[in-house]
Amino acid sequence: MITFENVGMRYGMGAEILRDISFSLDKGSFHFLTGPSGAGKTTLLKLMYLAHRPSRGLMHFFNKDMATLERRDLPRLRRRIGVVFQDFRLFDHLSAFDNVALPLLIKGAKKSDIASHVEELLSWVDLEERMHARPATLSGGEKQRVAIARAVINKPDLLVADEPTGNVDPSMSRKLMHLFIELNKIGTTIVVATHDDELVKSIGAPILKLSKGELEQVPGSRELTDPAPSRSEIYTSDLPKPTDMKAMS
Amino acid sequence: MFRTKIAFLPTTKQSDTLLPWVIAVMLFLSTLSLVLAITLGNGLNKWSQGLTTSLSVQVINADSDMRTQDTTQALKMLRATPGIEYADIVADAEVLEMLSPWLGELPTENALPVPTLIEIKLISPDSVNISALKQRLKTISSDIRLDDHQAWIVQIFKLASTIRWLLTAVVFMIILSTISIVIFGCRAGLATHKESIEIMHMLGAEDDIIAKSFDQRYMLHGLKGGAIGTSIAAIVIYMISNLIENLDTGLIGALLPQSSNFWWLLILPVFTAMITMLTARFTTKRALLKLM
Numbered sequence: 001m002i003t004f005e006n007v008g009m010r011y012g013m014g015a016e017i018l019r020d021i022s023f024s025l026d027k028g029s030f031h032f033l034t035g036p037s038g039a040g041k042t043t044l045l046k047l048m049y050l051a052h053r054p055s056r057g058l059m060h061f062f063n064k065d066m067a068t069l070e071r072r073d074l075p076r077l078r079r080r081i082g083v084v085f086q087d088f089r090l091f092d093h094l095s096a097f098d099n100v101a102l103p104l105l106i107k108g109a110k111k112s113d114i115a116s117h118v119e120e121l122l123s124w125v126d127l128e129e130r131m132h133a134r135p136a137t138l139s140g141g142e143k144q145r146v147a148i149a150r151a152v153i154n155k156p157d158l159l160v161a162d163e164p165t166g167n168v169d170p171s172m173s174r175k176l177m178h179l180f181i182e183l184n185k186i187g188t189t190i191v192v193a194t195h196d197d198e199l200v201k202s203i204g205a206p207i208l209k210l211s212k213g214e215l216e217q218v219p220g221s222r223e224l225t226d227p228a229p230s231r232s233e234i235y236t237s238d239l240p241k242p243t244d245m246k247a248m249s
Numbered sequence: 250m251f252r253t254k255i256a257f258l259p260t261t262k263q264s265d266t267l268l269p270w271v272i273a274v275m276l277f278l279s280t281l282s283l284v285l286a287i288t289l290g291n292g293l294n295k296w297s298q299g300l301t302t303s304l305s306v307q308v309i310n311a312d313s314d315m316r317t318q319d320t321t322q323a324l325k326m327l328r329a330t331p332g333i334e335y336a337d338i339v340a341d342a343e344v345l346e347m348l349s350p351w352l353g354e355l356p357t358e359n360a361l362p363v364p365t366l367i368e369i370k371l372i373s374p375d376s377v378n379i380s381a382l383k384q385r386l387k388t389i390s391s392d393i394r395l396d397d398h399q400a401w402i403v404q405i406f407k408l409a410s411t412i413r414w415l416l417t418a419v420v421f422m423i424i425l426s427t428i429s430i431v432i433f434g435c436r437a438g439l440a441t442h443k444e445s446i447e448i449m450h451m452l453g454a455e456d457d458i459i460a461k462s463f464d465q466r467y468m469l470h471g472l473k474g475g476a477i478g479t480s481i482a483a484i485v486i487y488m489i490s491n492l493i494e495n496l497d498t499g500l501i502g503a504l505l506p507q508s509s510n511f512w513w514l515l516i517l518p519v520f521t522a523m524i525t526m527l528t529a530r531f532t533t534k535r536a537l538l539k540l541m
């Protein structure tokens with residue numbers, strides 16, 4: 001679904017941050033992107049969410065060649081890609097609700113559809129109580145979930161998350177990973193950048209390993225391990241079931 | 250396609266709040282200049298029509314019989330000239346009255362030789378070749394003089410039209426500076442909201458959606474500033490024309506702005522809003538093209 005061939009990337013006239021990156025992501029796959037700080041994870045993700053053009057190499061998104069894409073084709077393509085930014089990038093003057101509603105407004109969805117859809121998703125990420133709060137009044141984990149809700153509201157084909165567990169405690173990070181796996185189960189291709197080796201090991205997904213601008217691929221185990229607490233433990237309403245997510249569409 | 254505006258821009262940012270006031274000042278100045286230019290034009294038209302179709306001929310021979318003879322001949326010639334609506338002798342009494350401010354009350358009719366005045370009305374300002382007419386009057390007698398008011402009218406005209414050009418230039422300069430100010434303001438706004446614009450792009454927003462937020466904001470600034478500036482200018486103009494009216498001088502009276510002529514003042518704020526909107530749209534779209 002997404003392929004990179006010998007992609008190189010540099011900022012301005014600087015040194016190449018990424019060199020000869022080649023990989024492909026199948027539809028419905030789940031990958032971790034790891035590497036030390038400064039290895040170029042965010043840079044690679046930026047290429048994946050179409051924030052930059054590569055300095056060289058070929059990129060295909062949903063069978064479209066990036067080289068031949070015009071600028072005006074980008075918005076349509078970007079709407080198929082959900083992004084959770086490393087620093088959330090929520091709009092501070094908008095409520096959680098309005099932040100999450102934004103991609104739908106941009107798409108030109110009907111007001112009435114938007115309201116029900118957004119409320120549903122926010123309660124799915126356990127934020128129905130904080131729906132009308134501004135980001136400034138939300139905790140790190142809550143902001144994280146708003147950012148994730150905004151990234152998935154359009155049911156993207158590709159979800160790109162840049163260190164989505166960077167600011168939260170281990171239990172919250174497990175909850176968020178569970179959320180991504182649920183999304184993956186309904187067919188969303190997912191790439192999660194992270195520093196957290198424990199997390200990567202525990203899930204068992206294939207890994208894109210970046211170091212010094214070069215990519216190494218590590219295959220994962222066949223079945224992903226869902227880090228959610230088992231049903232016998234406190235599996236309460238705050239964690240959504242896959243069936244809920246399907247019903248949403 | 251109509252779309253509701255997406256409120257991704259915070260409602261107040263300091264860099265923006267000054268703009269309506271700057272626009273108000275600009276509109277105040279340009280409204281005054283415009284009204285002055287138009288009033289001047291109207292006044293000039295009225296004067297020139299009044300003056301350039303009326304000429305006067307003076308027969309200044311001191312000898313009363315000769316004067317009468319010259320006058321008769323001149324009248325005959327003038328009345329036969331095509332392009333002249335009428336030519337009539339101004340009664341001596343009237344002439345005396347006209348002279349009285351300079352000469353005082355004159356005792357008797359014939360105590361002083363008074364030049365005979367012939368008043369001429371042309372059909373239109375250019376219906377008669379004035380210098381040819383002068384020449385022909387001279388052949389009748391060298392004591393006949395044609396007074397046209399062309400000379401000083403031309404001077405006044407030159408002055409007035411220079412002023413009008415100046416005022417028009419002023420209006421254009423104000424429009425250009427307003428546009429520049431909006432461009433600068435808009436660029437500052439784009440820089441301030443760079444991050445928000447990037448996020449909007451990443452969420453799949455087209456340039457149009459983003460530009461719309463900006464141009465609507467600037468349209469409102471323009472409307473607000475335009476309304477304030479034009480209103481104040483209208484009040485000032487109203488007060489000044491009241492003052493002029495009290496002067497009751499024909500010459501200046503022609504320069505009185507007439508309220509019925511100034512309905513277009515209402516359009517100015519809308520016009521300003523359109524200019525600021527288009528400027529903002531153009532500026533934003535150009536800037537957005539530089540982003541991916």
Ligand SMILES: Nc1ncnc2c1ncn2[C@@H]1O[C@H](COP(=O)(O)OP(=O)(O)OP(=O)(O)O)[C@@H](O)[C@H]1O
Nearest residue numbers: 011014017035036037038039040041042043044086
């Ligand atoms: N806009 C930019 N202009 C110039 N250089 C940049 C820019 N963004 C990143 N870099 C450089 O590119 C390199 C890779 O940065 P990147 O943000 O991709 O790393 P990362 O792997 O995401 O790091 P971290 O784990 O700390 O988030 C770094 O050396 C960084 O200094």
Ligand SMILES: [Mg+2]
Nearest residue numbers: 041042086162
């Ligand atoms: Mg990073």
